[in-house]
Amino acid sequence: MSGTVTGSLGDGGFAERAARADADDPLRAWLERFEPLPSDVVAYLDGNSLGRVAKGVNEAMVNFVGEQWGGRLIRGWDESWMNMPEALGDRIGAAALGAGAGQVIVGESTSVLLYKLARAALDARPGRSCIVVDTDNFPTDRYLLEGIAEERGCTLRWVQTDPGAGLTPDQVATAVDGDVALVVASHVSYRSAWIADAAAITAIAHEAGALVLWDVSHSVGSVPIRLDEWGVDLAAGCTYKYLNGGPGAPAFAYVRREHQSALRQPIWGWLGSVDPFAMGAGYEPSAGMRSVLSGTPHVLSMVALGVALGHLEEAGIEAVRRKSVALTSFALELADAWLVPEGVAVASPRDPDRRGGHVTLRRPDFRAVNERLWKLGVIPDFRYPDGIRIGLAPLSTSFAEVYRGLSALRAEL
Ligand SMILES: *Cc1c(COP(=O)(O)O)cnc(C)c1O
Numbered sequence: 188m189s190g191t192v193t194g195s196l197g198d199g200g201f202a203e204r205a206a207r208a209d210a211d212d213p214l215r216a217w218l219e220r221f222e223p224l225p226s227d228v229v230a231y232l233d234g235n236s237l238g239r240v241a242k243g244v245n246e247a248m249v250n251f252v253g254e255q256w257g258g259r260l261i262r263g264w265d266e267s268w269m270n271m272p273e274a275l276g277d278r279i280g281a282a283a284l285g286a287g288a289g290q291v292i293v294g295e296s297t298s299v300l301l302y303k304l305a306r307a308a309l310d311a312r313p314g315r316s317c318i319v320v321d322t323d324n325f326p327t328d329r330y331l332l333e334g335i336a337e338e339r340g341c342t343l344r345w346v347q348t349d350p351g352a353g354l355t356p357d358q359v360a361t362a363v364d365g366d367v368a369l370v371v372a373s374h375v376s377y378r379s380a381w382i383a384d385a386a387a388i389t390a391i392a393h394e395a396g397a398l399v400l401w402d403v404s405h406s407v408g409s410v411p412i413r414l415d416e417w418g419v420d421l422a423a424g425c426t427y428k429y430l431n432g433g434p435g436a437p438a439f440a441y442v443r444r445e446h447q448s449a450l451r452q453p454i455w456g457w458l459g460s461v462d463p464f465a466m467g468a469g470y471e472p473s474a475g476m477r478s479v480l481s482g483t484p485h486v487l488s489m490v491a492l493g494v495a496l497g498h499l500e501e502a503g504i505e506a507v508r509r510k511s512v513a514l515t516s517f518a519l520e521l522a523d524a525w526l527v528p529e530g531v532a533v534a535s536p537r538d539p540d541r542r543g544g545h546v547t548l549r550r551p552d553f554r555a556v557n558e559r560l561w562k563l564g565v566i567p568d569f570r571y572p573d574g575i576r577i578g579l580a581p582l583s584t585s586f587a588e589v590y591r592g593l594s595a596l597r598a599e600l
Pocket residue numbers: 296297298299325327328373377402403404405425438
């Protein structure tokens with residue numbers, strides 16, 4: 188009956204619960220596969236913005252610089268670096284995207300890849316002049332599409348979404364018709380963590396003859412994705428969040444195999460051409476995913492990403508998802524017990540099947556509260572207008588850390 192009471196605030200037995208959950212966690216060994224937190228950080232709750240440093244990355248970078256860059260110099264391109272974008276793309280596809288080989292490539296930033304894929308899709312649907320996008324999609328997605336609309340003289344059809352939830356199949360069904368070339372949506376909402384029903388939305392868009400481009404930045408590495416099975420046409424996503432690739436690590440693009448020969452992205456660079464070193468007179472695209480590339484691949488970043496990805500490959504995305512649901516459920520329990528009575532609103536789905544890897548909590552003073560938490564070494568992030576996002580990267584976050592972070596938030600209120 189009696190819960191453990193620590194300090195001046197009764198904790199309802201949650202500290203003990205956290206300790207038990209950590210002891211029972213099938214992925215507990217993975218907590219040791221990341222470099223320790225710096226001594227001034229009490230709880231890192233922002234792995235969905237920048238994932239932590241995986242063990243092995245440091246050594247791999249040092250080795251690469253010494254032996255590969257330093258030792259092989261220009262010979263390294265022919266020997267092994269040139270095909271890293273496809274090789275790593277295939278690994279991400281298998282580990283996290285449900286994508287068969289030959290459909291994923293690591294390229295530039297998410298923003299640039301989204302631009303390339305959206306332009307290619309629009310051009311593949313001549314006579315259709317509309318792109319469907321929702322009002323709460325990630326800013327870069329919305330801005331890029333605004334730019335494309337201006338550039339190509341097409342219109343954006345905005346779906347008004349609930350910022351505490353996200354895009355639904357019904358909304359998409361209402362928005363698509365014979366004038367829609369493309370639907371662009373986020374699989375997991377960066378704000379609420381809403382998981383869109385990607386299979387249903389893709390099918391609805393296809394019935395109307397439109398293509399679909401999924402931004403999987405906030406799901407890759409935390410929520411299982413099945414691009415092949417869902418019939419998805421195009422996708423792109425980040426590698427520096429749940430994939431732990433490091434700041435500025437390049438993004439990946441997926442193009443369904445059956446579209447690869449027809450789609451043409453707009454940035455025609457030499458490394459996407461059929462034979463870059465022929466230095467030919469005109470551009471002729473390479474076959475397959477290579478044509479998505481434009482310029483020289485981001486080799487150093489891919490070295491770090493490759494090491495980090497190994498930890499996810501070993502854990503398996505289904506086990507990662509089980510832990511993710513347990514972590515966000517625990518965070519919600521703590522929020523309900525400690526924070527909701529203090530005027531905090533939960534702005535993420537309660538249904539675990541619709542909730543991705545983070546939990547957003549809102550209160551009008553949360554911008555200032557977030558600043559105070561950072562000073563205490565508790566690091567969630569703030570999202571306008573009044574949301575604190577508790578990001579819970581499953582492989583590197585313990586239940587005790589969730590407990591410490593939310594205890595600090597409680598104390599601040
Ligand atoms: C983080 C994120 C991005 C980031 O794009 P960059 O080009 O890497 O800055 C894009 N879309 C979504 C949904 C994101 O969560």
